[in-house]
Amino acid sequence: MANTPDLRNDFLWGAATSAHQTEGNNVGSDMWRSEARRPERSGDACDSYHRYPEDMRLLADAGLNAYRFGIEWARIEPEEGLFSNAQLAHYRRMIDTTRELGVEPVVTLHHFSSPYWFTEDGGWTSDKGLDRFVRYVEKACTILDGVTWVCTMNEPNMVATSMTMRGLAEQGGQDLIAGGLPTPLEEHSLRLVEFHKAAVQVVRERTSAKAGWTVAQQSLVALPGGEAKHAELQWLWEDLFLEAARGDDFLGVQSYSSKNVDADGIVKQPDHPDNTLTGWAYRPDALGIALRHAWEVTRGLPLMVTENGIATGDDNRRIDYTTKALQALYSAVEDGVDVRGYLHWSAIDNYEWGHWAPTFGLIAFDRETFVRTPKPSLAWLGGVARRNGALESSG
Ligand code: BGC
Numbered sequence: 001m002a003n004t005p006d007l008r009n010d011f012l013w014g015a016a017t018s019a020h021q022t023e024g025n026n027v028g029s030d031m032w033r034s035e036a037r038r039p040e041r042s043g044d045a046c047d048s049y050h051r052y053p054e055d056m057r058l059l060a061d062a063g064l065n066a067y068r069f070g071i072e073w074a075r076i077e078p079e080e081g082l083f084s085n086a087q088l089a090h091y092r093r094m095i096d097t098t099r100e101l102g103v104e105p106v107v108t109l110h111h112f113s114s115p116y117w118f119t120e121d122g123g124w125t126s127d128k129g130l131d132r133f134v135r136y137v138e139k140a141c142t143i144l145d146g147v148t149w150v151c152t153m154n155e156p157n158m159v160a161t162s163m164t165m166r167g168l169a170e171q172g173g174q175d176l177i178a179g180g181l182p183t184p185l186e187e188h189s190l191r192l193v194e195f196h197k198a199a200v201q202v203v204r205e206r207t208s209a210k211a212g213w214t215v216a217q218q219s220l221v222a223l224p225g226g227e228a229k230h231a232e233l234q235w236l237w238e239d240l241f242l243e244a245a246r247g248d249d250f251l252g253v254q255s256y257s258s259k260n261v262d263a264d265g266i267v268k269q270p271d272h273p274d275n276t277l278t279g280w281a282y283r284p285d286a287l288g289i290a291l292r293h294a295w296e297v298t299r300g301l302p303l304m305v306t307e308n309g310i311a312t313g314d315d316n317r318r319i320d321y322t323t324k325a326l327q328a329l330y331s332a333v334e335d336g337v338d339v340r341g342y343l344h345w346s347a348i349d350n351y352e353w354g355h356w357a358p359t360f361g362l363i364a365f366d367r368e369t370f371v372r373t374p375k376p377s378l379a380w381l382g383g384v385a386r387r388n389g390a391l392e393s394s395g
Contacts (some may be wrong), residue, residue, distance in 0.1 A: 005330035012341025013385030014066025018111035022048035029074035030119035038354035063382030068106035111154040141206035152199035160184035214252025217290035242297040252306030255290035277311035288328030309345035311358035
């Protein structure tokens with residue numbers, strides 16, 4: 001087991017969040033509207049819109065040196081063409097605050113939520129969609145001076161599945177999706193590739209940042225007899241997006257679990273006492289599968305783990321999961337995979353797209369008072385970071 005890895009000296013150790021899941025009151029976004037149909041709403045979320053300095057300081061004090069966070073299109077452009085300088089200044093202050101704390105900002109331009117006006121008027125599939133997104137990215141670039149890592153779009157494969165789901169629902173095909181998420185249609189995925197490529201170009205022209213996107217890696221494993229189906233799903237769920245990253249500056253690897261594939265498709269995870277609070281299989285080794293696969297398909301693009309973590313109420317289990325995930329990362333690095341950082345999901349318990357129960361955070365908080373309480377896993381990961389990855393203190 002690789003407990004003392006040979007990582008780069010500038011390896012980034014941090015945690016991640018998204019804007020909608022933590023800021024609170026993102027009322028101009030499509031997600032805010034769609035929450036009316038979900039079991040629970042985001043509401044004030046973690047109030048990180050106001051309390052981000054405290055969140056960042058807790059990470060820095062623990063020993064982490066990176067923080068991935070999102071900027072919110074729905075705040076920056078609340079109506080089409082109406083850009084808010086005050087909101088842009090807010091996000092610039094977030095960047096400045098990370099710098100003051102000695103923390104490297106990793107900035108996500110789009111993390112699932114879009115302005116309501118954008119989605120209402122056709123979103124990604126509208127003829128005007130690409131110009132609208134590019135105009136937003138151009139504005140965002142005005143505050144990215146000195147930022148080194150920019151993620152254009154979070155998990156386009158999950159965005160594509162929701163586009164496909166919406167299409168099926170509009171055709172009255174809800175029963176088709178009752179068993180789980182539909183496989184993304186290639187036409188939807190290719191459309192998102194266009195948006196990403198355009199955004200990369202804008203970021204490269206207007207900033208000195210490295211640009212890439214982050215992919216929800218599934219770590220699909222073929223069961224005997226499922227090889228052909230596995231190859232088909234591997235392409236539609238993942239490899240299309242990984243291949244599209246060739247030529248970018250880096251790829252964000254996001255990994256939580258692994259799924260089996262048989263001749264009929266992805267096998268639903270059966271109930272099991274080891275399942276996490278999201279019902280996923282407990283598979284910390286999935287990170288190793290994801291990194292190795294991304295490295296192969298992108299043909300050697302630098303990788304950054306932009307999300308990895310576990311929904312659990314048992315913080316010892318979080319430490320156990322993360323220890324094993326890091327061992328899988330170290331073993332991939334030993335085998336030559338170029339990994340630039342590890343950003344744990346999540347910095348703080350947050351709104352899990354309709355639910356509050358699945359807690360992924362290194363920090364807990366009180367939903368009435370917003371008082372933050374770091375969990376032991378935060379100090380633990382900070383210690384690992386201070387030792388640049390060594391899992392056991394040498395002395
Ligand atoms: C997303 C996060 C989400 C996490 C856990 C990723 O798919 O980027 O927004 O909270 O997984 O479900």
